[in-house]
Amino acid sequence: MTRRTGFEGTLLSPAARRIMGTILLVLAAGLLVGASAIALRAHSGEVAELGPTAALFVTTGKIFGLLAGTLVFLQFALSAKLKTLDRVFGLHRLLFAHRFLGISAAVCASLHPLFVFAPKAREIGALRFAILPELMGAALLIALWIAVCTGLWREFLHLRYQVWYRFHRLGMFSAVVLVTLHVLNVTDDIAGGWPLHALVAAFGLYAALFVWAKGIKPRLLRRRMYAVTKVTPAGKDTYAVELSPKGDGIFSYVPGQFAFLTFHSEALPLERHPWTISSTPTRPESLIFTIKCSGDFTDSIGKLKPGDTAVVDGPYGLFSYAAHVRDPKGELVMVAGGVGVTPMLSMLRYMADRGEMRKVTLVWSNKTEADILCREELEAIEAKLPNLAIHHVLTRQKDFQGPTGRLDRTMLKELLSGCSRTSAVFVCGPPPMMDAVWKALKGIGFRGRRIHTERFSI
Ligand SMILES: Cc1cc2nc3c(=O)[nH]c(=O)nc-3n(C[C@H](O)[C@H](O)[C@H](O)COP(=O)(O)OP(=O)(O)OC[C@H]3O[C@@H](n4cnc5c(N)ncnc54)[C@H](O)[C@@H]3O)c2cc1C
Incomplete structure (x- = not known):
């Protein structure tokens, strides 16, 4: 049996986490300020023709709209379970930020039309009111509030996690497309120059991230399948599920981290669930997950059989003394x-x-x-x-x-x-x-x- 002596995994030191975290937060703040600047830049154009109060309202409304759009783009980066961001902030903090910024995006998106329309914006010639961009904006607003409310009150609404997750993902993808179409059609502010380049770059980055997270990464993970080697009772309604890698060895991890598992078994539906790796990196022959029967899926966990396979996406999290x-x-x-x-x-x-x-x-x-x-x-x-x-x-x-x-x-x-x-x-x-x-x-x-x-x- 191998006994490793150092902390495994690719953990960053607390100081490195602080520095990288600060840099990333400054970059995100810079993005939001940069996006808002688009509205100020347009002040000299169409909005300048309005009276000062109306101009202030419209500019403020545009800032809210731009903030909402930028936050919608940022949402996927927070929820895509990117290992680099997990190592700096930890997945739970990222998902907390995802929820908080989701609410902020919906609030900003709601304030956007209120401010823009406040000074009877229908009389402002430069803002083109073709009905389609307006409808896209309205659809976006509704989609954002649905995403926020179902996310916050999923359990209260009795929505099954898997069903909710699929709709949430589809809804947020539609939101990004709607934001892009809306801003391109509703105003001239982003019709050219650096704002257009920034929007194209943001959309390109989003598309690349989407392809990586939903296309490439799952394929790479499927190449490193694990086999179920043992399923043993570990206590009342609880099983220890042991997995061994089918190809190379297991990934590096530190004690306390968790992984997302998708079992390929006749006994279970194809769902992805998070569980703590309860084994220790000092025994790198296998990974053990100690799973309590607590719902539709886990109630059948004891029916897994040796020979079933699993895709393991991990490790994630910073809940480990090794990290702190x-x-x-x-x-x-x-x-x-x-x-x-x-x-x-x-x-x-x-x-x-x-x-x-x-x-x-x-x-x-x-x-x-x-x-x-x-x-x-x-x-x-x-x-x-x-x-x-x-x-x-x-x-x-x-x-x-x-x-x-x-x-x-x-x-x-x-x-x-x-x-x-x-x-x-x-x-x-x-x-x-x-x-x-x-x-x-x-x-x-x-x-x-x-x-x-x-x-x-x-
Ligand atoms: C970081 C982390 C570590 C965990 N470690 C363990 C562990 O070591 N042992 C253990 O027994 N449990 C652990 N859990 C809990 C485990 O993930 C849930 O109990 C399991 O997913 C419930 O699935 P279910 O369909 O049987 O239950 P349900 O009754 O359908 O779901 C109960 C709750 O579990 C959550 N959940 C359900 N499905 C998913 C999913 N696919 N992805 C994410 N969350 C979901 C939802 O909040 C849901 O409301 C951990 C959870 C997290 C987030």
Whole structure:
């Protein structure tokens, strides 16, 4: 068995992430300012013929429109799961930005016609009001709000993830086409010079990114298929699915990262789902995913058979002490809820193989003892790592010898009394638990910047 000694993967150091992140944010801000400048540049032309108040309204409206259009173009770069951006920001942050900027685009797009039409814009000769560009603008506005509302309230609207995802992708692609047609037809501002070149470049970049993400990358991934080698129960309603590469070895990853899997099996539909890699990079023969039956798809995960195949797209994410703690003695605190322990499992397996001596405290909340996964293995790891302490907390088993109840401030204060408040903290579990734990940890003195969270939803 191979034992690697260094951190695997192509992680950037925290300093490199900060520098690259700043550069990328400045570039994005530059794009938005540059786009807005198109409206100011046109001020000397058609808009200058209006009175000053009307000109101000129209210019402001155009700025909102240009901002909305630029944000629509940027959206795909944020959601296309680009590894380079993932390494700098992490996929969860990118998807948070995607949601926030999606709402901003819809708000800007709504303000755009309000301002442009406010000064009775119908009398402004230079703005050509052919009905088609107007309709395209209106369709775009509706598409953006549908994308925003269904994205924010998908679960409330009972939309199946796969169905929603397909419509969302199609909707956003249509939005980019509509933006381009709308701006080219509704105003002369982008009819020539650098604004036209910028629009053509943006559309070209978008098309290239689309072809890469939806055409080339899936083909490349299919060339590096994995075979299911073992499917074993790992606890109540949970399976450990082991995959081995069919060709070259597995990709480099750090413990705690996740991947998107698409199984090719008679037992399961062809869907792409994210799961944490719960194995450790110190054992590079295979990848293990510990999967809980929690819905339509995962309920059949136990029916996978050795010989089924899978496409694995990964690794992604920065939820790993390897990404945040450079000091080999740096202390760690981990708080997990239920199957949210999988990233911790990977990190602990890694530390056990490397014989790490750093102090680690894991607080793990489950409903009952029967829900505790891989208990024997974790006990063996605890015995191997003298500075590891595992505290089980149960929420629905009154006769448990240890602590019972929800993880709140009082319980965490007691369980983490011996831990340094400067420790790096990793929290993963159901969203309400994570929010409560985050507040409790802050309340008992842990530093917000050192608390890292992983949500099992994207
Ligand atoms: C970064 C990350 C790591 C994860 N790691 C693990 C893990 O180690 N073990 C584990 O058991 N679970 C993990 N999950 C959760 C797992 O992805 C979902 O439980 C699974 O996709 C649910 O699928 P379902 O169709 O059976 O359930 P459903 O009931 O249909 O879906 C439940 C919820 O899961 C999410 N979901 C469903 N399908 C997808 C999809 N195709 N892509 C993205 N999200 C989807 C949606 O938020 C949905 O509302 C992880 C999730 C994320 C985001």
